[in-house]
Amino acid sequence: AQTVTQSQPEMSVQEAETVTLSCTYDTSESDYYLFWYKQPPSRQMILVIRQEAYKQQNATENRFSVNFQKAAKSFSLKISDSQLGDAAMYFCAYRSGGGSGYALNFGKGTSLLVTP
Amino acid sequence: DAGVTQSPTHLIKTRGQQVTLRCSPKSGHDTVSWYQQALGQGPQFIFQYYEEEERQRGNFPDRFSGHQFPNYSSELNVNALLLGDSALYLCASSSYRDYNEQFFGPGTRLTVL
Numbered sequence: 001a002q003t004v005t006q007s008q009p010e011m012s013v014q015e016a017e018t019v020t021l022s023c024t025y026d027t028s029e030s031d032y033y034l035f036w037y038k039q040p041p042s043r044q045m046i047l048v049i050r051q052e053a054y055k056q057q058n059a060t061e062n063r064f065s066v067n068f069q070k071a072a073k074s075f076s077l078k079i080s081d082s083q084l085g086d087a088a089m090y091f092c093a094y095r096s097g098g099g100s101g102y103a104l105n106f107g108k109g110t111s112l113l114v115t116p
Numbered sequence: 117d118a119g120v121t122q123s124p125t126h127l128i129k130t131r132g133q134q135v136t137l138r139c140s141p142k143s144g145h146d147t148v149s150w151y152q153q154a155l156g157q158g159p160q161f162i163f164q165y166y167e168e169e170e171r172q173r174g175n176f177p178d179r180f181s182g183h184q185f186p187n188y189s190s191e192l193n194v195n196a197l198l199l200g201d202s203a204l205y206l207c208a209s210s211s212y213r214d215y216n217e218q219f220f221g222p223g224t225r226l227t228v229l
Contacts (some may be wrong), residue, residue, distance in 0.1 A: 044222045045159075046220075102149070103164065104149075104161060106158030106159050106160070107158050
C-alpha cells in the first residue's frame with residue numbers, strides 16, 4: 001500500500017510571509033495523483049491543489065503552489081503571502097491512477113499556525 | 117447549491133451498540149466515500165459506494181458496513197462498537213466524471229463510552 005509521510009507536525013508563519021509544507025510518498029506506480037487538503041478548525045476538508053503525476057509542470061492555484069519531484073517522491077506545498085485564514089491542518093494525499101484507485105491515502109497532517 | 121451534508125453532527129454511544137451515520141452527496145455527484153479520522157490523524161478510507169454497490173474497501177472489519185440509495189445518499193453502519201471507533205467520520209462525494217474532485221462533508225463526531 002502507498003504511504004504518505006508528512007514530517008512536520010506543526011509549522012508557524014507570519015502574515016504575508018511564505019511557508020513550505022513537506023510531503024513524501026512511497027509508491028511503485030507510475031500513474032497517480034497527489035493532493036493537498038486544508039481542514040480548518042470547523043472541520044470541513046477543502047481541496048487546495050492537485051497534481052497529476054504525468055504532468056511535469058507544477059500546479060499553481062493563486063497563492064498556493066507545489067514543488068513536485070517525481071523521482072524523489074516529494075510533493076511540497078508553498079503558501080505565499082500567508083493570511084490568517086490559512087491557519088488549519090494541511091493534509092497531503094495520494095490516489096492511484098489505476099482502474100481500482102478510488103481511495104485517498106492521507107498523511108498525518110501538518111498544523112499551520114499563522115501569526116499576525 | 118448544497119454541498120455534502122452529514123447527520124448527525126455528534127453522537128454518543130456505549131460499547132457494543134450499533135450506530136448509523138448518514139450522508140447526502142453534493143448535487144450532481146453519484147459516488148460516496150467514507151473516511152474515519154481519529155484524533156490527531158489523517159483520514160483513513162473505509163469504503164466507497166457507486167451505483168448502490170461497494171466498489172472499494174479499505175482495511176476495516178466487517179463491523180463496518182454501508183449502503184447507497186437510488187438518490188445517491190449513503191449510510192455507514194458500525195456494529196458492536198468499540199472504544200477505538202471513537203472518531204470523526206467524514207463523507208466525501210464525487211462524480212464518475214472526475215474522481216479527483218472529492219468534496220467532503222463536515223463530519224459526524226462519534227464518541228464511544
